[in-house]
Amino acid sequence: MIIIKLFLIFAKIGAFSIGGGYAMLPFIQREIIDNNHYLSLKEFSDILAISQMTPGPIAINSATFVGYKIAGVLGSIAATLGIVLPSFLMIIIIASFFVKFYDKKEVKAAFLGIRPAVLGLLAAAAYSVTITNVIDIKSIFVFILSFGILFIKRMDPIIVLIISAVLGIILY
Amino acid sequence: MLLDLFYVFAKIGAFTLGGGYAMVPLIQSEVVDKRKWIDKEEFVDILAVAQSTPGALAINMSTFIGYRKKGILGSIFATLGCVAPSFFSILIIAMFFAKFMSYKVVERAFCGIRPAVAALITFSVFKIAKSSSIKSYYYIFTAAAFSLVTFVKLDPILIIIASAILGILILKIRGDKDDNN
The missing domain is CATH 1.20.5 (Single alpha-helices involved in coiled-coils or other helix-helix interfaces)
Structure with a gap:
């Protein structure tokens, strides 16, 4: 059934696209256009343009939109839940460990290295957003x-x- | 508290415009500055974890912060809050405004929003640099991460993993000299 299939496709996309929003788009494109031919490339690029101009993460927005295009409101719910669920479960598992191990010496040391690096990543994002816009x-x-x-x-x-x-x- | 979580993240979700990192300043302002749900250091740590986990950054951070505040239920409320505004706006647009793109006003508004998002993220960088207690020599990590992502296009996750390993190595080499952060 199409609703379940949509859920599974987007769950797969959600599970494998590390690196946030834009990293998901090639995955969505491959599954929806190339593998399953649910939409044409033109329809997909229109959806991307609208998803960029709508509040919220672009990957989630395009999942909602694609789901709606293919199977109406139920489709949009299935696709949105699908794309959110894998990271949701993973974050909960990580967060429960995080709470447990946050005070460990090694974990603290790791974060001493991670924190300045994340600042660099954020600076890189600021730089690229600034020079493009x-x-x-x-x-x-x-x-x-x-x-x-x-x-x-x-x-x-x-x-x-x-x-x-x-x-x-x-x-x- | 659960409703607070839903409300705050719905607000953040509704104003996450321009994708990706645009919500970092919003979460920082609502969750760290205004409500003090988590402190500045932990905010950066959660950002690191959210960045290295599959899925959209904004959703991952809302799930994590929800869990920190109120366990599983908290994470459900925060995540739903974060998703709800975009879900309903997309649904409404998909149903009624298929020609949304021809609305020139929206495009013009975004011409203003994009440079503002750039300013927000840049400001966040300064704010984190000023407030978190990163010790001076660790800024080499910052410079390295910035250059490797910007010029070498290295995957951010590799950078986070490498910096974690280096952080632990530094601890091993320097021994347990506690130079507290």
Whole structure:
């Protein structure tokens, strides 16, 4: 039955795509377009574009959308649950160990190494998001303004996002 | 508390725009700064774990933080909260606005949102660097991780694993001299 199949396909995608959102997209593409021919490449790229412009992680959004396209509301539920479930279970297992072993000397030492590295990973993300999106006078203006009000006013990031959306509508 | 978890992560989920790391500053602001559910150090540690586990970063972090606060039930509420806004907005768009893309206003709003997300993530980097007690020489790890991902396109998970091993090696080499963090 298609609903169960959707669940299983997306569970498989969820289980094997380490590295978050964008890392999942090639997997989704292979399963949905190449292997099962549920959608055309054109339909899939439209879905991606919309998923990028909708709140939430892009992989989850595209799973919901693809599920709906293939099998309606039930399909969207099956696909969303499928893609979330593997990492959900894995995180719970890890978190329970984490709680138990967090005070161990070796674990603490490992995190002493991991913490600065994660900061580097986040810096790399900041760098790549910045060079792809801060490209002209207007975007430089929005970037500096946003950074400025975060820095000086300690403003809630959500407010910053709302201001920037309004600015985008006015400026572009 | 369970409803709090649902509410906070629904709020984070609703404003996670622009994908991937965009939610890191939001979670940091809601969970660390405002509510003090977890401290700054643990936040970075959870980020590391979420990054090395399959699945979307935002969902993984919400599951983890939910579990830390209220066990399995907490993780279910936090995860559902994080997923709910996008699930319903996608469903509504898929049902009624198949031509969503032609809505020029949305595209223009995103022209403003994208550079703001860049500023948010950049600010997060500074905030974490300032607040977490990373000892000076460990910043070599930061520089190495940044360069390896940016220029060599190395898989972030390899970097996390390598830095964990190095962290343990440093402990073994320096012995148990406790230079507390």
